[in-house]
Amino acid sequence: MNKISIVVLVAVVLAACSGGTNSSQTEKTExxxxGAKNEVKIMTLDPGHFHAALVQKNMYEQVAPTVHVYAPEGPDVQGHLNLINSYNTRAENPTSWEEKVYTGPDFLEKMLEEKPGNVMVTAGNNAKKTDYIFKTVEAGINVLADKPMVITPEKFPLLEDAFETAAENNVLLYDIMTERYEITTILQRELSQLPEVFGELVNGTLEEPAITKESVHHFFKYVSGSALKRPAWFFDTEQQGEGVVDVGTHLVDLIQWEVFPEEILSKSDVNMLSAKRWATNLTPEMFEKVTKLDEFPDYLQKDVEDGVLKVFSNGEINYTLKGVHAKVSVIWNFQAPEGAGDTHYSIMRGSKCNLIIRQGEEEGYKPQLYIEANTGIDIKEFAGSLYNGVQGLTSKYPEIELEKLNETTWKLNIPDVLKVGHEAHFGQVTEKFLQYLVDGELPEWEVPNMIVKYYTTTEGLKAAMK
Structure with a gap:
């Protein structure tokens, strides 16, 4: 039998053994x-943002206490280690992480070569993050990534490739969507799923969208009780990303999660209508206060006008998702008013009522959920349905209760035990991811909807740049 015949015979046998499976299909593995103790081994890659440390604010039974850190030398990694040390040495419920650190210009290659862990966590320079993600899943390592996973339309195809590669290598790629765990947002979603209360979501218009999400953030803030020191690159939108592709990721995610819960979406469902961007001006004094640097680095000089740094961190997009009008706004101020912090505003418009989250001075800068009945409906009938609906939710959310403000408006009072705070949400996301690792898969809608989310944000940026 000649060599060609042998090759053909082997190919036939292999095809028969595989049941004729196409080579592009991924075989499901165990x-x-x-869920065993310490079976998850974390590697932290280039932790330039404090969110990387917040994943480790608490311990997890499933996660080994030794964490390997790979990063370039400099203040970013030191700031990360300082935060971990603060968790290890705090008086109440201290953690016991042991950080093994490698620093050097080849930190990524070193991690992929040594592979001391099976989950990579990354939060930092967003311009590099898509490449980090792709190379990590290509190496067969699970990834838990801070948002955003991509910040430019040019890099978006690489993120799509990363999801495909992760599936081929049977590893999970997941982003940290903390805002899904904020209780007012959860209850806004819950009430919108009660037809007797909300009716149906209206389609809305460009001028009055069916759903609006607005987020106000601040460059100077406190994290874990200390003033946050931000790296200088955070103010370079080529590295951090503009507002729409950065914080906007959360808002677009919430729109998908609330309006089409657990429904698989596609890029064709998105129609971008309009977009804009604008700058926040930082004086040298402001910049020094938040970075501890007394001058703007060379790479920021392109954004300096008359001695003032113009950071294009603000943006707005108007689009439709499966015909539903949505609006996303991201605003960055330098510092919040006394007693305030980052704030969120949201409205969902239904045929019977509007569900509104406000977090202004009247609310003490704490998010509060309001229910406003529409004109023309039977208020007495609506009130009965609303009270019954909220009562039905108390089994999942104990002690929530309605407070009537006027004939058509109610406030949903939420007990403090359900208000765990932004920093605690990182632990909740991590717990969810750990369960997905045990399951061996994400919910079927998560990956396609992550792709749609980043398609929306990057297309929004593209429209704003025109």
């Missing part, structure tokens, strides 16, 4: 995680 999950590599069982």
């Amino acid at each position: 999950p590599m995680f069982t």
Whole structure:
């Protein structure tokens, strides 16, 4: 039998053994995680943002206490280690992480070569993050990434490739969507799913969208009780990303999560209508206060006018998702008013009522959910349905209760035990991801909807830049 015949015979046998499976299809394998103690081993890659440390604010039974850190030398990694040390040495419920650190210009290659862990966590320079993600899943390592996973339309195809590669290598790629765990947002979503209360979501218009999400953030803030020191690159939108592709990721995610819960979306469902961007001006004094640097680095000089740094961190997009009008706004101020912090505003418009989250001075800068009945409906009937609906939710959310403000408006009072705070949400996301590792898969809608989310934000930026 000649060599060609042998090759053909082997190919036929292999095809028969595989049941004729196409080579592009990924064979389902047994999950590599069982939930056993210490089986998850974290590697932290280039932690330039404090969100990387917040993943480790608490310990997890499933996660080994030794964490390997790979990063370039400099203040970013030191700031990360300082935060971890503050968790290890705090008086109440201290953690016991052991950080093994490698620093050097080849930190990524070193991590991929040594592979001391099975989950990579990254939060930092967003211009590099898409490449980090792709190379990590290509190496067969699970990834838990801070948002955003991509900040430019040019890099978006690489993120799509990363999801495909992760599936081929049977690893999970997931982003940290903390805002899904904010209780007022959860209850806004819950009430919108009660037809007797909300009716149906209206389609809305460009002038009056069916759903609006607005987020106000601040460059100078306190994290874990200390003034946050931000790296200088954070103010370079080529590295951090503009507002629409950065914080806007959360808002677009919430729109998908609330309006089309657990429904698989596609890029064709998105129609970008309009977009804009604008700058926040930082004086040298402001810049020094938040970075501890007394001058703007060379790479920021392109954004300096008359001695003032113009940071294009603000943006707005108007689009439709499956015909539903949505609006996303991201605003960055330098510092919040006394007693205030980052704030969120949201409205969902239904045929029977509007569900509104406000977080202004009247609310003490704490998010508050309001229910406003529409004109023309039977208020007495609506009130009965609303009270019954909220009562039905108390089994999942104990002690929530309605407070009537006037004939058509109610406030939903939420007990403090359900208000865990932004920093605690990182632990909740991590717990969810750990369960997904045990399951061996994400919910079927998560990956396609992550792709749609980043398509929306990057297309929004493209429209704003025109």
